[in-house]
Amino acid sequence: MQFYQNQALKIYNSLSGEKQVFTPIHQGSVGMYVCGPTVYSNVHLGNCRTFISFDLVYRYLKHLGYKVRYVRNITDVGHIEDDADEGEDKIAKKARLEKLEPMEIVQQYSVDFHQILELFNNLPPSIEPTATGHIIEQIETIKEIMSNGFAYESNGSVYFDVVTFNKTHNYGQLSGRNLDDMLSNSRELAGQDEKRNPADFALWKKAEPQHIMRWPSPWGDGFPGWHLECTSMSTKYLGKHFDIHGGGMDLKFPHHECEIAQNEAATGQSPVNYWMHANMLTLNGKKMSKSTGNNILPREIFTGNNDKLSKPFSPAVVRFFILQAHYRSVLDFSNDAILAAEKGYNRLMEALETIIHLNPANSSTLDINAWKQACYDAMNDDFNSPILIAQLFEGVHYINLLKEKKESLSATDIETLSKTMHAFVFDVLGLKDEKGSDGSNEKLEGVVNMLIEMRKEARANKNFSLSDEIRNKLTSMGIELKDTKEGTTFSIN
Structure with missing residues (x-):
């Protein structure tokens, strides 16, 4: 059904800094690109939050009846450490440390990425292109940028000329940065003499003799710059101008800023109508960091094999926890927070099991249609999942009142209540009923606990x-x- 004709969806556009009514370029169809992972390590919970947030966006657009082409890339040419233009490729570095081929590293962590997102019940994207599979397209994009006068070759590398570009365009439009300030604050970097200006960034890097991942190009053997792949792949599959581009807040600058510059330099037009950014996830009030040990991986949460949580938590509970916060707000993960989320998740699932046992009345004392629209209103307000969840718990309250015969609903209204709850809980939020309405999980839990007692006695x-x-x-x-x-x-597991 085409619900979108009756729903006014608003999206916060990072480019304009305000919520805007969503109007797709082609009626009934949406093109969406989301920056995927660089596959050199296990996907961490902060990454998962971004991908769960855009899975919510994807699910709601599909629920509204849009035909969505969702493109999410795999970065298998690892960009340089700290996203600089000098240094060692992240994937090549991992391959060297583990004495493996780079594509073994790519395969290992791509599989992990897909497995984790499947456990979180994320829908797969429509297209999942890889950077290494689109080297030709990236070389052609560089040629276009160079022919338009916005890039130059230097010692076998090609750099984007930010200063020249900024004379006729606005470099900094997404991040709100001023180029003069950036130039004055830039520090001298190794290899800086290859660039005309410190703010210039690599479109193609010359491969040193020891560099494993390399491809032939008009400028010699080398590898593409990190920003370039998303420009080339998004335009190939979504066109030079598409609806939505998403990613984590940390990608706004320089990655997305450079994408806009590359697109405008190559095609002469702004690539994206709505830029969306998901905020960060903290752990116990501090930024997640592998180096400090303030970090937790999804599998460590699912198995309970960690020193930060009191027990294991299922993927559905973790997903529910993540969606309890708006995607643009900072979310803190802690033992108390996930315990509270588990209680809420269980209440929701118990209420859904109760609906099927409700008895209809001749008339209704509750306005179910107004409540249903309130659920849509929440999602129409920039995909406001916490407000939606609050409305779903209002639905839980209705179910309990009906169960206790304190309110009544007609058969039609009970059906509306049930369908709306199921649609938003399972189709839009993407939750799974891991409790099991047939009691099978409870039976399994009883058997396992019996074996645990036997093991304890042994x-x-x-x-x-x-x-x-x-x-x-x-x-x-x-x-x-x-x-x-x-x-x-x-x-x-």
């Missing part, structure tokens, strides 16, 4: 062979045990 009797056998057999079935001071818990 250990007390120093029968460690039986104890190990129970653990190993459960592990082989995807059930992982975690022993703590408080006892043994389990998680299902």
